[in-house]
Amino acid sequence: MSLETSSPSHPVNPFPLLRLPHELLDAISDYAYEDQFRPKPICRALRVFAEKRFFRDVRLNTYEALGSFAATVNSGAHLRCMVQTVSRTALADSERFVSRIEWTTVLHRLPNIYALDLSNVDPALLEVLVDGGLESPALRKLRKLVLRYNEPPVLNKPWWPGQLARYTALDDIELIWFQAFPAEIATPSRMPLPRITTLSLSIAEFDLWPAQNFAALFPNLQRLTLADTGPRGFGSILATMPSRICFLAFYASSIYPPEPDPVFPIDEYLGRFDQLEELHLCQDSFVAAGLATSLRTFVNLRVLSFDLWSPVTDDFLLSLVDGPTRLHQLRRLVLNYVLCERGTTITSDYTSPLKAGDLDDLVHDDWCAPQWPEDCSEAGLVAVVDAAEAAGVEVVGTALDAIGYEEDWNRQMGKTLLVWGRQEADFDEAREFFGDEFDWEGREFFGDYEWNRLLEEERRRM
Structure with missing residues (x-):
């Protein structure tokens, strides 16, 4: 970086760090506080740079903290423009320190906020976002809204997400463990959200959602993520989603052993999304035979992912990257x-905590x-990886760690027996474990x- 800068000069002979351009000090502060929830104290000369980082991403874990933040915003005008994201991530408090009016005032005074993440807040605070209480230009830069573990606002209007159309920059909505009432869901929305391109839903009752016309509500949706937090499956929610989605991801609570057949397989709906470029599948979401048919129709599919205990087989995976059925566009x-x-990796200075007679443990x-x-097997996975490499397909994921596991395990078991x-x-x-390799392994x-000494000690004790 050039040392030429518009930053004002420092006093004579300042500390070397303070001689750096302000732009560089800003960058250093970003890295220094990147992983710190509560930044540590800093010298007065550097405080202005730390403040920018500290107030850029505000994380609150109690209503008391939210109240303190509201007071800071109301009294510190110079801090307001620094705030870009606000997240309130704790469970509900017994005392509520922030009123609807205070919350409205705070949102009006944050001109640069682009991400708002709220967990377990009063429905009254959510109503501020959707009942018209916020006047323009409040939240004019808001692009991402995340709501977790919340009760929806009680409004005598169509389904409340439709009221978010007033935020013209909003393009990403995420609802996590959101308590949506069936009667509310079934009310068709009259206010589409044409700017929304990303939607994430994480709930346990997807089979209650088909009455909502999502294609009308989100006509330009491109990325959809569905996470099933219960045992009921994804239902037919895909039936009314816009067909031009290019990213589709399904996640479920992993249960072992997995169910033999999914309750609501998505296979019959996947064919609607003929522009898919990326597909993430999970346990209990599909049947391999039905999925194979859909995959052949996705001419733009570049990324395909299978989550833990997905119902795949060696032959099915191999067919994706090898032979006449392989997906030629897959990368x-x-x-x-x-x-x-x-x-634990055993070394020669390791001391086993086990007592004599515990060899089975x-x-x-x-x-x-x-x-x-x-x-599925390790040999089958190796064949898939080799075929994928030959076809120019990159293979990644936790399954690759299983290759060579038994060999590594036996190596550690042998070392444990030596200890x-x-x-x-x-x-x-x-001796029984290693056979002819016993002496070589010991040395x-x-x-x-040390090995000669140990063998001599063994002979003396026999």
Whole structure:
């Protein structure tokens, strides 16, 4: 970065950091406070730079904090333009410090806010957003609205999201564990939101939603994410979604073992979305045979993802990247359908906490073996990865960690038996495990000098 800057000069011989241009100090503050929920104290000369970062993304965890923020905004005019995102993420408090009028005033005084994330706030505070209480130009730059664990505002109007049309920059709505009442959902919206391009819904009652005409409400929707938090599936909510969606993602609460068949498979609706470029699927959302038919019709599909315990098979996955049925346009295959965990790695200075006689419990509980779906295997996954590489398809995901797991596990088990033998001065278990490789493994693990000493100690104790 050039040292030429319009920043005012510093006093003679300032601390080296203070000699930097203000633009660079702004960038340093961004990085320094990137992961800090509560920034630490800083010298007075640098406070102005820290303030910009601190007030850019405001996170509040109580109503008391929200009240304090409201007071700060009302009294500190120079801070208002710094605020770009506000999130209130805690559970409900017993005392409510912020009134509807105070909340309205705060929103009017934040000219640059573009993201608002509210969790468990009073319905009265949500009503401020949708009942016309905010006058233009309040929230004129708001682009993203996230509502979590909230009761919807009680309004004698069509479904309340339709009232958000007044925010002309808003293009992203996310409702997480939102308590939507069936009667409210069934009321057709008369106020479309043509600017909304991204919608995320995370609820447990998707089968109650088909009465809403989402294509009319969100005519230009491009990205849709649905997360099922209950056991009832996704229902037929896709039936009224606009067909020009290019990104579609499904997520569900992972349950093992998975259900043999999904309650509400989405296969019959997928064919509507012929412009799909990216598709993320999950457990209990599809049947492989039905999905295969839909996938062949997506001429623009570039990214395909399968979440934990998705009902795939080795043959199905291979057909996506190899042979006459492969998806020629596919460029990225995300395989999260199985996972494993490699835990404690045994070294020669490790001391086993187990007592004599506990050899059956040598398996460390921080190692978790992959649980393969039916008709899936490591060998099948390796074949998919090799075929994908040949076809120019990138393969990523947790499933790749399962390759070589058994070999790694056996290696750790052998080392554990060597440690056990040292503690007990008895290497019979290790001899049986390693066979002809026993002496080589012992020397490789402990070193020649220590290994000779341990074998001598074993001979003396026998």
